[in-house]
Amino acid sequence: MTRDLTQLEILTELEPVAEENLNRHLSITKDWHPHDYVPWDEGRNFAAMGGIDWDPEQSQLNEVAKAAMITNLLTEDNLPSYHRIISEAFDNGGAWRTWVGRWTAEENRHGIVMRDYLVVTRGVDPVALENARMVHMTNGVHSPENWGGFLLNIAYVTFQELATRVSHRNTGKVCNDPIADRMLQRIAADENLHMIFYRNMCGAGLDLVPDQAIEAIAIILENFVMPGYGMPNFRRNGALMAKHGIYDLRQHLEEVVQPCLKIWDIFERTDFSPRGEQARDRLGAYLEKLEQDVAKFEEQRDRLLAREAARGLLPVS
C-alpha cells in the first residue's frame, strides 16, 4: 500500500499547475481602481470637521442591504487573518508565493472600495462599523487546530470564494443603487476568478491524491461556515440575508457546492480506492441531508414572509 503524500509534498508536486493557473489568472484579470466606483460628490464632512455626524435618515439602504454590506465588508476586513491562513497553507515560494501576494492585494481592494462607498454615501453608521471592525479583526479568524495544510484549505477557499461571489452579487441587487450594484459586480467578478484558481488547484489535488483530496472535500463541506462567522451580529445578519435570498441554503447547494462537485466529476470518478469511496458516500449522504434542509428552510421562510405580508410589512427589497 502506498503511503499518503504529506501536505508539503502535495504542494511541491502541484507547483507547476499553480504557475500555469497564476499565469492564466494574470492574463485574464482586469485592473480596476476603487476610486472609480465611489460617488465622491455625495460626500461631506462629519462633525469633527465642522459637518454633521451620521443619522439613520441619511442612509438610502434598506435593512437587508445594510446587513449584507456590513457582513460582506467585515469579512473582507479580516484579510490579515486569511492571509496568515493561506500563506501558512500554500506559501512554498515560487508561483505559490506570487499567488498568495497577488490574491491578498486583490482582496484588499474589496474592503477599500466598500468602505469608501459606505462612508461617502452614509449608507451605514460609520462609528458602529468601525467598532465592529475592531472587534472582528481583534478576534481574527482561526480554523480548527487540525485544519492545517494544503488540501483542507484549498477545498475551503474554493467554496468560500464562490460563496462570497454569490453574496456580493446578490447584495448589489438589493441596494437599489446602480453605483453599489456596479461596485459589487466588480468585486464578484474578482471572487469568481479567485474561485477558478482554487477550484483548478483542488481539482489537480484530486487527480494527484484522489483519496486524500475527497476526504478533505467531505470534511470541509460537512463543516462549512461562511467566512464571517463570529463577527458581531453574524447570526442576525446571516438570517436576514438568508431570508431575503442573498445567501441561503439553496444557493449554497445549487450555486456553490454542486457546480464544484460537478466540475471535479466527483460522482463519476473511478480513481478512488475503497477509502475514497467511503468519503464520497459520506459526501452523498451529506448532500441528501442538505436537500432536505433546503426544503425545510424554504417552507419556514415562506410561512414567515406570508405572516409578515399579512401584518402589512412590505418586502424590504
Ligand SMILES: [Fe+2]
Ligand atoms: Fe473579496
Ligand SMILES: [Fe+2]
Ligand atoms: Fe476572493
